[in-house]
Amino acid sequence: MGFVNALAPLRLARSGQADKALNKLASSSFSRIFRLVLPATAATIISWFICNIGLYRTAGMSDAFWLTTTTPRPSTTWLQALQDLLAGLSATWRYGPENPYDQPQWALIYLLQGSFMVISALFLTAAMTPAWRTVTISVLVCWSLNWSWLIGDPWTGLSCFAGIILAEMSLSGVPEALxxxxxxxxxxxxxxxxxxxxxxxxxxxxxxxxxxxxxxxxxxxxxxxxxxxxxxxxxxxxxxxxxVSPHARWALSQKPLEWLGQVSFAIYLLHGMLLRTVFAWVLHLGQPLAPFGHHGDDGQQYWIERYPVPGFFQCALATLVLAACVGGASHLWNMKLEPLFAKMTAKLEGLVTGKYSIEVKSTDTPILPIRKD
Structure with missing residues (x-):
């Protein structure tokens, strides 16, 4: 994350355009929020709807560990479902609870946190020379280990600040020297x-x-x-x-892998709901329910009917079908929804920066009565 977000500002800073780098960072600090929030919100709403029309039922009855532990149950009423949706949407951006409708979104708050770490660090160091910028960011790497340990985040600062150093290195002569x-x-x-x-x-x-x-x-x-x-x-x-490898850089610049990079965020957002639907359906196709014994907190054994995990070939088939569906759905997401999110973000950014304004039409009739004495 630090590597990708830092490349463009660092190019400007290294070319002596620190002011442009700062302007870009100021714009990124706003747009980054909505480029994360809008797609995540859309994915949660889709998953919430799928859940409440019963399409997660098979996954919820699977004995596969991830499916049975992360699949939400439908709400009892649609009014309750709306309340659960709001709780799920807010859980994505709060420490502690996880979004029940899209469990993989647990990482988004750290992506947002890391984005602001990167932006803040680059604001601090944009006017520095590359050498002093690297020294400063290295200090932040060490410092981040302490606060990550204190607050219990997944070492966000380490990844972000080290990513900035790697971006700086990629723009220098180090790769060629090695x-x-x-x-x-x-x-x-x-x-x-x-x-x-x-x-x-x-x-x-x-x-x-x-x-x-x-x-x-x-x-x-x-x-x-x-x-x-x-x-x-x-x-x-x-x-x-x-x-440091010209061959690795060449291999990763080929079109199939470039496409994979372009749809990577969509894959992240969509794979959870497709695991609970298409994958679970194919995985347990034609399987009867079987009783599984479990022990409660009181030590008593009780039995639950679940779909057992099938053999290798059916698992492989389900995985192949999942891969095809995730790839196709992610491509459609990028083609249809991402441009919409980009336009919405641009409009919101223009609104708060004064590029666009909301016109309030005046009427001939005053809102409050006017005295005529």
Whole structure:
């Protein structure tokens, strides 16, 4: 996130156009809010409607862990459904509760938080030389570790500020200077990054390699949100490994991967509801319900009928169908809805900056009576 958001302002700052960089940042600070809020709101409303007409029923009765734990139940009445929708919309932008209609949106508040971190840091350093800007952002990287540990966020500052440093590096001569050793440096860095990013979010002791990473992390890294820390470090190393490799940059600039990057936010917003609908339908197609035993808080065993997780081939088929549906739906989202969100954001930005104004038509009849004495 820090890498992408910082590239354009840094280009302007490095070319001596600090004023233009600051203007761009001022515009971004407003537009970033609505470019996150509007699509997320639309996705939540769609998921809410799908839920309340009963299309999540199969997912809610699945024994697949993610499906059964993240699938919301329909509201009892449509009036209650409206109240639940408002609660879900607000939950996306508050710390603590998750949006029940689109659980993956838990990360959006950190994306918004990170965007303002990046904008604030670039405001602070836009007039600096690249070297001093890098030093300052490096200090912020270290500082962010402390506040992330205190507030319990998923190491947002680390990813954002390190992303700015990587963006600065990409505009410098460092990638070219390392090109001679990139055939060794890049693959090893990328493999290490993928290993770090593979660290599981739960039960790391279940496998030898993740148990070793857990013990290493507890010893040398902050123990809170260790999976997020490994993921953040892996993401930083992955970007670095790509930047120093001409071959990796060439491969990632091909049209299929460019398209994937363009629809990535739509994929993020839509994959949850498609997992609970199309994926669940194909996954449990033709399956009867089976009883599963569970233990309550009081230790008593009770039985629930659920759809059992099928074999490999049906899981693979459901995954392929899901991939096709997510790709198609994300493409349509980008073609039809994203331009609408962009226009709405531009109108709102123009309104608050004075480029557009709301005309209030006057009438001949006064609102209040006029004395005629």
């Amino acid at each position: 090109s001679d050793v990139s055939h060794i440096l890049s693959p090893s860095t990328i493999l290490l990054a993928l290993l770090l990013m593979s660290y599981p979010s739960g039960y790391p002791e279940a496998a030898g390699w993740s148990k070793w990473m857990y013990e290493l992390g507890v010893r040398f890294l902050p123990a809170d949100n260790l999976d997020r820390m490994y993921g953040s470090l892996g993401g930083i190393l992955l970007v670095f490994g790509i930047l």
